[in-house]
Amino acid sequence: MKYLEEIGKKARKAFEDLKSIKHNKIVKVLDNYNKAILQNKNRIIKENQKDVKNIKRKHFVDRLILNEKRIEGIRHSIDEIAKFKNPTGRILEKWSRPNKLTIKRVSTPIGVIGVIYESRPNVTADVASLSLKSGNCSILRGGSEALNSNRILANLFRDSLQKNNINKNCIQFIDKKNRRIVDHLLSKMSKYIDVIVPRGGKGLVSKVQKFSNIHVIGHLEGLCHIYVDKSSNLKMAKKIIINAKMRRTSICGAVETLLIEEKALKTHGVEIINSLKKSGCEVRVDNKINKLFKNKLKIAKEKDWKTEYLDAIISVKTIKNVHEAVRHILKYGTMHTDSIVTNNSKNAEIFLHGVNSSIAMHNVSTQFADGGEFGFGGEIGISTNKLPPRGPVGINQLTSYKYVVSGKGITRP
Numbered sequence: 001m002k003y004l005e006e007i008g009k010k011a012r013k014a015f016e017d018l019k020s021i022k023h024n025k026i027v028k029v030l031d032n033y034n035k036a037i038l039q040n041k042n043r044i045i046k047e048n049q050k051d052v053k054n055i056k057r058k059h060f061v062d063r064l065i066l067n068e069k070r071i072e073g074i075r076h077s078i079d080e081i082a083k084f085k086n087p088t089g090r091i092l093e094k095w096s097r098p099n100k101l102t103i104k105r106v107s108t109p110i111g112v113i114g115v116i117y118e119s120r121p122n123v124t125a126d127v128a129s130l131s132l133k134s135g136n137c138s139i140l141r142g143g144s145e146a147l148n149s150n151r152i153l154a155n156l157f158r159d160s161l162q163k164n165n166i167n168k169n170c171i172q173f174i175d176k177k178n179r180r181i182v183d184h185l186l187s188k189m190s191k192y193i194d195v196i197v198p199r200g201g202k203g204l205v206s207k208v209q210k211f212s213n214i215h216v217i218g219h220l221e222g223l224c225h226i227y228v229d230k231s232s233n234l235k236m237a238k239k240i241i242i243n244a245k246m247r248r249t250s251i252c253g254a255v256e257t258l259l260i261e262e263k264a265l266k267t268h269g270v271e272i273i274n275s276l277k278k279s280g281c282e283v284r285v286d287n288k289i290n291k292l293f294k295n296k297l298k299i300a301k302e303k304d305w306k307t308e309y310l311d312a313i314i315s316v317k318t319i320k321n322v323h324e325a326v327r328h329i330l331k332y333g334t335m336h337t338d339s340i341v342t343n344n345s346k347n348a349e350i351f352l353h354g355v356n357s358s359i360a361m362h363n364v365s366t367q368f369a370d371g372g373e374f375g376f377g378g379e380i381g382i383s384t385n386k387l388p389p390r391g392p393v394g395i396n397q398l399t400s401y402k403y404v405v406s407g408k409g410i411t412r413p
Contacts, residue, residue, distance in 0.1 A: 001184045007139055007172050008192030011112045014169040015137045018109075023086040025164055026132055030082040032160040033129070034075050040156060041071055047148040048121065055145050060119040062250050064146055074125045081129045081377035087396045088135045101407045107399045109135030111194035114185060115380065116141045116208060118200035121149035126378040127197075128157045128171045133377075134398040139193065141174040141182060143200070151175060186212040197393070199381050202308070217393060219358075219384035221308045222252025222336040224366040227325040227351065228272070230264040231344040236363065237268060238275050240341055244365040246279050250310045252382060253337055253369035257305060259319045259328060265292060273297075273316060282313045289316055305332045322347045326354035335384040337361065337369040358384050358391040 048066040093105040131138040142150035154173035161168045198208035244255035284300035304315040339361035340351040371379025376394025389397035
């Protein structure tokens with residue numbers, strides 16, 4: 001596919017060019033981009049409205065919409081990214097050997113990052129900004145649902161690069177809907193692309209993980225849990241759970257399964273479930289909980305414990321203790337984000353050390369599973385890989401390293 005081959009070649013050339021660019025010039029590009037988004041706010045909203053009007057998968061609308069508030073959110077993220085220190089060229093470790101060999105581990109850019117994503121146009125701005133700030137180039141393949149929104153955000157970034165005499169191909173947006181493009185990107189572009197990052201639903205991510213011959217950073221699902229024990233403060237528990245489920249139901253950090261200690265069912269469980277129902281959430285429960293509600297609630301089935309709803313639905317299960325909670329999460333979880341609500345420090349320690357989650361929380365809403373909230377400025381995605389990077393992938397996580405070894409004419413005996 002000549003179209004993609006050309007994009008790949010341009011990306012490698014841009015990456016080599018970028019190595020000689022001073023960091024203060026990169027900061028200037030981000031500042032110009034931020035101003036361009038403000039100046040073209042109405043154009044961006046107009047293009048976005050075209051996408052919203054044409055969308056067929058209505059449950060994607062919330063992710064797709066760009067309004068003034070969300071555009072300000074994008075600008076804030078860019079501003080935060082720009083403030084970060086240069087993540088490359090940092091000496092991560094340094095030591096000397098008895099033979100007077102000096103060894104340094106120094107952070108470096110990864111290279112060219114390919115990002116395949118669905119209906120979130122803010123990803124275009126986040127990825128372009130994070131990649132450039134960390135010395136990387138990016139090739140973006142957004143979902144067809146957000147084609148117009150992504151195109152204008154990408155073009156404004158390229159304009160900002162050109163304005164500062166930097167190769168505009170540091171970011172390239174694949175402006176075609178052909179589905180074969182993704183197949184070619186995953187299987188034939190390893191000589192151009194160093195890392196693939198998928199952002200979207202299970203279908204997209206599983207396809208990328210299955211067929212890519214390029215290293216993949218990402219997560220398959222965000223099946224997040226909260227465990228509440230009898231020692232927890234009821235008012236705090238309710239506040240955390242309502243926020244974790246209902247703040248934004250469609251994001252990967254939304255809680256999907258609530259685990260309640262058996263001894264806390266009457267003292268905590270009933271009131272928490274009633275609060276969820278009042279907030280407009282459908283609650284699916286086990287038989288023990290349903291008896292407390294005179295069998296008027298929907299019974300959770302086995303598949304519910306495995307389901308990422310991305311909707312105003314939550315499954316609730318009775319759990320004997322923190323050990324059983326950990327076992328449930330190890331069985332059904334996706335190593336994304338899991339939280340315990342407790343005032344018992346021992347239970348908290350057992351939970352935090354027991355789960356395999358990339359983000360383990362104590363008395364915190366799972367909706368904080370976000371690079372911006374971690375102080376990363378933004379994120380290219382959340383990785384549930386066992387190998388690093390893990391969790392929110394921000395600026396510092398978009399670097400690799402090299403060993404720089406020096407001496408004075410040292411030879412090996």
